[in-house]
Amino acid sequence: MRNLLAILKHSLSISAIVLVGIFVFLKWVLPLFTAPLPMSLIGLYVALTFSALMIFYTMSGASLEEFMGPIHRFLVGEGQEGVAKIARLLLLILFPLLVGWQTYTSLAPSDFPPAESRTIHPAPPGEFVGLANPLQPTEANIQIGKGIYASRCSPCHGSNFDGKGTAAPGFNPPPANFRDSGTIAQLQESFLFWRIKKGGVGLPIEGKPWKSAMPRWEVELTDKQVWQVIMGEYDGAGQSPRTWEEEE
Ligand code: HEC
Numbered sequence: 001m002r003n004l005l006a007i008l009k010h011s012l013s014i015s016a017i018v019l020v021g022i023f024v025f026l027k028w029v030l031p032l033f034t035a036p037l038p039m040s041l042i043g044l045y046v047a048l049t050f051s052a053l054m055i056f057y058t059m060s061g062a063s064l065e066e067f068m069g070p071i072h073r074f075l076v077g078e079g080q081e082g083v084a085k086i087a088r089l090l091l092l093i094l095f096p097l098l099v100g101w102q103t104y105t106s107l108a109p110s111d112f113p114p115a116e117s118r119t120i121h122p123a124p125p126g127e128f129v130g131l132a133n134p135l136q137p138t139e140a141n142i143q144i145g146k147g148i149y150a151s152r153c154s155p156c157h158g159s160n161f162d163g164k165g166t167a168a169p170g171f172n173p174p175p176a177n178f179r180d181s182g183t184i185a186q187l188q189e190s191f192l193f194w195r196i197k198k199g200g201v202g203l204p205i206e207g208k209p210w211k212s213a214m215p216r217w218e219v220e221l222t223d224k225q226v227w228q229v230i231m232g233e234y235d236g237a238g239q240s241p242r243t244w245e246e247e248e
Contacts, residue, residue: 012070074088121191124190144228145235148225153229156175157176161237173212192233192241197223
């Protein structure tokens with residue numbers, strides 16, 4: 001028991017525990033409260049912590065010896081026998097192999113397609129720019145729009161306007177989440193009018209590479225119904241369209 005405690009109190013163990021602890025905290029505990037961090041950022045924090053530990057343990061000769069001593073003795077094989085000897089031999093063989101494998105995999109050509117980016121909000125064709133909604137924002141128009149939304153749009157965009165419709169998991173790109181500040185809240189009504197009328201097939205080349213499943217609603221809805229569904233959409237999602245005044 002006392003032996004275990006001594007091992008745990010050793011600076012090497014403390015460093016390992018701190019590093020693993022930071023990693024576990026950033027990777028699994030923090031996302032419970034906020035958005036998850038990207039792996040590159042977690043790597044950066046762990047590296048910073050590692051540097052801090054190194055600075056701390058190399059500050060005095062005694063702590064340096066405590067920290068590096070076991071590593072040094074292990075590597076030079078001082079007074080080693082049995083398991084320690086085999087472990088050292090294994091390390092000396094496996095480490096160069098690992099570095100070689102790492103180098104090979106990072107340099108070998110891969111058959112994965114390169115990542116392509118998609119312009120989510122490409123410029124609409126000229127005839128749609130600046131169109132204004134001709135309808136009054138009356139309760140009747142909004143309710144009719146919400147009705148159209150419920151029957152036509154909610155299977156993909158979700159009855160909660162959050163992009164989580166029952167059919168949504170099948171599509172890439174996924175149906176837009178209208179509650180997110182990155183979709184309709186950023187857009188003008190004329191942009192929605194274009195997207196709803198022309199759908200995924202109406203997207204210009206920079207809106208690819210994937211085929212959007214967004215239907216071309218001009219086939220089934222009249223212009224009036226499209227304007228109504230736009231009003232229902234904004235109202236239901238608790239957003240308002242971007243206007244010219246805001247942009248100035
Ligand atoms: C078959 C599934 C499906 C249905 C049904 C559907 N959509 Fe979509 N919609 C999508 C997908 C997928 C996208 C995201 C890709 C894109 O931008 O084209 C999208 C995008 C949109 C966008 C663009 C949002 C942005 O940020 O650019 C609007 C607006 C929209 N949909 C409105 C509607 C409306 C209104 C209806 C009903 C009349 C509807 N959608 C029905 C699949 C669907």
